[in-house]
Amino acid sequence: MRNIKMSIEYDGGRYQGWQRLGDSDKTIQGKIENILSEMTKTNIEIVGSGRTDAGTHAKGQVANFKTTSNLDLVAMRDYLNTYLPRDIIVKELEEVPERFHARYNVVGKKYSYYVWNTAVPSAFERNYSYHYPEQLDVDRMNEACSKLIGTHDFIGFSSLKKTKKSTVRTIDEITIHREGDLLNFTFIGEGFLYKMVRIIMGTLLEIGAGTKSPECIDAIFKSGVRSDAGMTVPSQGLFLDEVYYD
């Protein structure tokens, strides 16, 4: 049995997210499994590094699948890219040891969030950023970021209800970078809770705009209450950039 690791890029705009939902044809996983199954004339299931939400994009999603097919990897990649919709691209295939598991073996992830930060919207960034016209104080947001970095209980920054599973996570790095009217926020960490990046982003924007203070981060950690944090920003600004393995 060969174990094949895939690196995948997708424009999530038209999809209900990564994870296959029954027979739905509107998920990234479903689209890829269908083509792989046709290609190999067997029923292929792929394991993704984790879900991405409806509308979220990926530049470096990772998945793996097992197959007895002995097709050459470049031929396989080209077959996939020929039959997949143009908004899902298999960038690379690699044969890996049988024990490799795209979800269990993740040691970290990098996400980007893009904000179009000027009065007039953009025709080209409209589907790949969130238009937020308010003036943003980057120093205030960086102050809040320094409080977010580290190991904390992020329950207040997630849409999870109280749960038995741990909601403690570690964020290693947050950066904010402006290029013209486009602000790029990056988040690197071991793992993130459901909607955590988008709720942190909504909170950072309110801090940058002056309606919340950087100190509210400490208060949200303390209370663990979702409504103390900011809004959930739209998924079209979010990109899964990279998944890290040992």
Add this chain to the structure above:
Amino acid sequence: MRNIKMSIEYDGGRYQGWQRLGDSDKTIQGKIENILSEMTKTNIEIVGSGRTDAGTHAKGQVANFKTTSNLDLVAMRDYLNTYLPRDIIVKELEEVPERFHARYNVVGKKYSYYVWNTAVPSAFERNYSYHYPEQLDVDRMNEACSKLIGTHDFIGFSSLKKTKKSTVRTIDEITIHREGDLLNFTFIGEGFLYKMVRIIMGTLLEIGAGTKSPECIDAIFKSGVRSDAGMTVPSQGLFLDEVYYD
């Protein structure tokens, strides 16, 4: 009568081009005229700097229109951007002297063409570049560009039939710039014939890939025959970047 100059950005992917075609709702000019007419409760016609083809984008198309409305320019811009589709954006409005004419007063234009130049396609550049996987020799293309620059009869690089109007044009500058897998070609000149940039691009790509020589440019100027030049590359890689006035 106020004369108002507009700077417009659009993703041309869904449109039949700039120029209004009868009652068609699928042109950029038509969309803008409809909203301006609703806004002013009068029948507004706008004059563009020139047409762009179906599928071609613009970052800096310019147009002007006359109106008796005394609405504030920022309110006007925000009204337009609220009611226009999200892929057409009015970046700026400016009041100009009554004699300003967006087409007659053009002194130059800048176009960009983007080529996605690697084996694997891109999910994000798919609608904003032409995927050309062949390896390209930039030195050979630059050699051809130095022959294209200057004043020449570009009839062989256009899809015009022999015409009484002059097909002599001047190209002032062509640049080729690589950023990762994306190649950006820019063209600055007084004016360009119908499909001229896209046919020059098709010819440059064949020169870069080695199937034509840089010297073929001289031969096309000499013969004036369209079929001596390269293919017309797809419109989705073309952007009208800027229109120059005195």
